[in-house]
Amino acid sequence: MLQLYFFPMACSLASRIALMEAGIEARYHLANIWTKKVADDDRDFRSVSPKGAVPVLVLENGQHLTESAAVLQYIADRKPETGLAPPPGDPDRYRLQEWLSFIGAEIHKAFLFPTFWYKDDASLAKPRARIGQTLSVPSAHLADREFLVGDRFTVADAHLTWALLLLRAAGIDVAQWPSLSAYHARMQARPQVKAAIGIEAALRKTLAA
Ligand SMILES: N[C@@H](CCC(=O)N[C@@H](CS)C(=O)NCC(=O)O)C(=O)O
Incomplete structure (x- = not known):
């Protein structure tokens, strides 16, 4: 069975959404990204991944996969029939990668990460000045589309849905x-998205900020 190391409402929420949308059962381990402790057994999370960051997907062969863009595509490719990623070779697969990179780099690392990790006004001035321009890109793209890529829900939508939740926070x-x-x-409003958010929002409330 796949195992996902996650922290509630962190970017690993996109991987939980992808697993649930794909109908893949997985074992979930809470890794506290602030204390670097795995909740199950108090292990140092850096022994799971030296990056000390979620998501970490543990495959059945014991390999550990990190980086949301890779983890999300891996989950999608486990269930190609769900259409969570266009098949390799389809031009839309590159559109999917384009969005995963944009969300990961331009929204997550350029804005959300400094906002939640650095917190002080001096560090945040430039990210704050830039975020409007960044968000105008998906905003224009979605003006006449239901989804980021093609005409169905993909893991790029899972990633952006998470990012929009954190932007609100x-x-x-x-x-x-x-x-x-x-x-x-x-x-x-998608049942699996709603369920995934519900699970993690409830868990997050049990943890200190
Ligand atoms: N590039 C990584 C970033 C992962 C990341 O920054 N995860 C955050 C939570 S949203 C984290 O665990 N941070 C802990 C840390 O960086 O020490 C990805 O896209 O998966």
């Missing part, structure tokens, strides 16, 4: 971009 009012906020409402 970071004080960004997504209502400024009506197509993004309508998209977010649609994605959150």
Whole structure:
């Protein structure tokens, strides 16, 4: 069985959404990204991944896969019939990778990461100045589309759905971009997305900030 190391409401939520949308059963281990302790057994999380960051997907052969873009595509490729990623070689597969990179680098690392890790105004001035321009890209793209890639839900939508949740927590009012906020409402109405968020939001409340 696949195993996912996650922290509630962190970027690993996208991997949980992907697993649930794919109907893949997995074992979930909470890794506290602040204390670097695995909740199950108090192990140092860096013994699972030297990066000390979620997500970490443990495959049946014991290999540990990190980086959301890789983990999400791996999960999608385990169940190609779900269409969670266009097949390799399909031009839309590169569109999927384009969005996964954009969300991971331009939204997550350029804005969300400094907001939640550095917190001070001086470090955040530039990310804050840039985030509007960044979000105008998916906003324009989604003005006349239901999903980021093609005409069905993919792991790129799982990733953006998570990022939009965190943007809200970071004080960004997504209502400024009506197509993004309508998209977010649609994605959150999906039963598996809703269930995944429900599980992690409840778990997060049990942990200190
Ligand atoms: N590039 C990685 C970033 C992973 C990452 O930054 N995860 C955060 C949670 S959203 C984390 O675990 N941070 C802990 C740390 O960096 O020490 C990915 O896309 O998966």
